[in-house]
Amino acid sequence: MIGGAVKVALVAIIVYRVARSFLNPPDDVFKKHYPGKCSQVKGLNFGSEDLEVTKNGLAFVTSGVWFPTVSNKFDEFLKSNNIQGNIFLYDFNQPDLGARKLKLIPSKDFDPETFHPHGISLLEDETNGEHLLYVVSHPKHADDAVEKFRYSPKTNELIHLKSFTGDVLHITNDLTVLEEDKFYISNFLYFKNPYLSIAEHVFSSFGFGSLVFFNGTAFSVVKQSMNSPNGLFLSKDKRILYNALPREQSVKAFEIKSDYSLTEIQSVVIGTSPDNLHLSNSGDALYTGAHPVIPKIIQHLGDPRQPSPSSVLKLPLKDGKIVPEEIVELFYDHGNLISGSSVAAVYNNKLLIGSVINKLVICDANTAL
Numbered sequence: 001m002i003g004g005a006v007k008v009a010l011v012a013i014i015v016y017r018v019a020r021s022f023l024n025p026p027d028d029v030f031k032k033h034y035p036g037k038c039s040q041v042k043g044l045n046f047g048s049e050d051l052e053v054t055k056n057g058l059a060f061v062t063s064g065v066w067f068p069t070v071s072n073k074f075d076e077f078l079k080s081n082n083i084q085g086n087i088f089l090y091d092f093n094q095p096d097l098g099a100r101k102l103k104l105i106p107s108k109d110f111d112p113e114t115f116h117p118h119g120i121s122l123l124e125d126e127t128n129g130e131h132l133l134y135v136v137s138h139p140k141h142a143d144d145a146v147e148k149f150r151y152s153p154k155t156n157e158l159i160h161l162k163s164f165t166g167d168v169l170h171i172t173n174d175l176t177v178l179e180e181d182k183f184y185i186s187n188f189l190y191f192k193n194p195y196l197s198i199a200e201h202v203f204s205s206f207g208f209g210s211l212v213f214f215n216g217t218a219f220s221v222v223k224q225s226m227n228s229p230n231g232l233f234l235s236k237d238k239r240i241l242y243n244a245l246p247r248e249q250s251v252k253a254f255e256i257k258s259d260y261s262l263t264e265i266q267s268v269v270i271g272t273s274p275d276n277l278h279l280s281n282s283g284d285a286l287y288t289g290a291h292p293v294i295p296k297i298i299q300h301l302g303d304p305r306q307p308s309p310s311s312v313l314k315l316p317l318k319d320g321k322i323v324p325e326e327i328v329e330l331f332y333d334h335g336n337l338i339s340g341s342s343v344a345a346v347y348n349n350k351l352l353i354g355s356v357i358n359k360l361v362i363c364d365a366n367t368a369l
């Protein structure tokens with residue numbers, strides 16, 4: 001009896017999910033629009049999944065994402081294009097240099113060969129420019145880790161300092177650093193096994209994801225039962241944590257308590273699937289690179305040769321909360337200029353857009369971004 005009820009429920013959920021993906025609006029109801037002249041940044045063709053920009057216009061960009069549950073075609077795509085995990089630098093003040101690969105200086109705990117970077121967060125060193133970078137990595141045949149580097153501006157090197165791993169990290173996605181060696185990180189998926197992972201994709205709304213805090217010595221889960229939490233970013237005063245939830249097509253805001261626990265203060269449905277978040281320099285808006293057509297991004301992740309549209313939204317903030325009625329789309333592309341946008345940042349009124357496994361794009365703007 002109970003078995004029968006469970007079966008009916010499972011079939012109902014699957015039918016609902018499949019139906020919902022077909023009910024998504026077709027791509028051509030959306031209009032391509034750019035804020036000004038846009039072009040691909042040279043030197044970076046295979047992914048700029050996440051990036052963060054310093055106050056003086058240096059963008060650190062993760063490239064070559066891979067994680068344990070990617071499709072065979074995704075793996076083949078990486079292999080046939082000889083794609084390695086790397087971090088690139090794009091300088092808004094020297095755009096002609098394009099994106100430059102930074103040299104990774106290993107330590108005994110870190111092998112650049114197995115580095116597959118995903119989310120990134122910076123702690124700026126405004127005196128010497130020796131910024132600290134924290135990067136989520138999915139090394140093959142090993143557990144997810146957060147890799148900490150120091151940037152050397154003189155040599156353009158990233159010197160590996162430390163690796164952080166722990167049992168509570170499953171398939172992680174993004175992180176945001178509060179202060180040195182204290183950060184929040186998102187567990188996007190629970191299961192590393194591909195078959196269990198497929199089941200998890202179907203039943204993700206039951207919430208296998210979580211948010212985890214690292215306090216300098218240990219990890220602890222601070223938010224459970226979340227639906228594949230993705231991009232994380234802090235408010236300028238570091239008292240509010242923003243989290244993008246692409247499967248729910250929402251962005252949540254959490255107040256950070258003195259014990260680092262989180263209290264949800266807002267959840268805004270934005271009608272597209274936000275991937276990563278980036279705060280404006282002034283702190284009064286978030287930008288997101290989003291996936292507007294779900295079936296297309298699923299196809300694109302299954303086979304990166306299939307294009308998926310790109311969309312950038314600006315989410316204005318007031319008293320730390322998103323102002324839903326002021327959300328605007330700054331950019332939409334069918335996937336020809338950039339496919340599968342995953343992050344966006346603004347510096348000096350120029351818009352930089354990254355993608356899961358495709359181009360990096362820079363746009364001028366005719367109006368204030």
Ligand SMILES: *[C@@H]1O[C@H](CO)[C@@H](O)[C@H](O)[C@H]1NC(C)=O
Nearest residue numbers: 214215216217218219220221
């Ligand atoms: C960090 O968290 C662990 C586990 O919850 C706890 O035992 C430890 O005291 C905490 N350390 C600090 C510095 O708060």
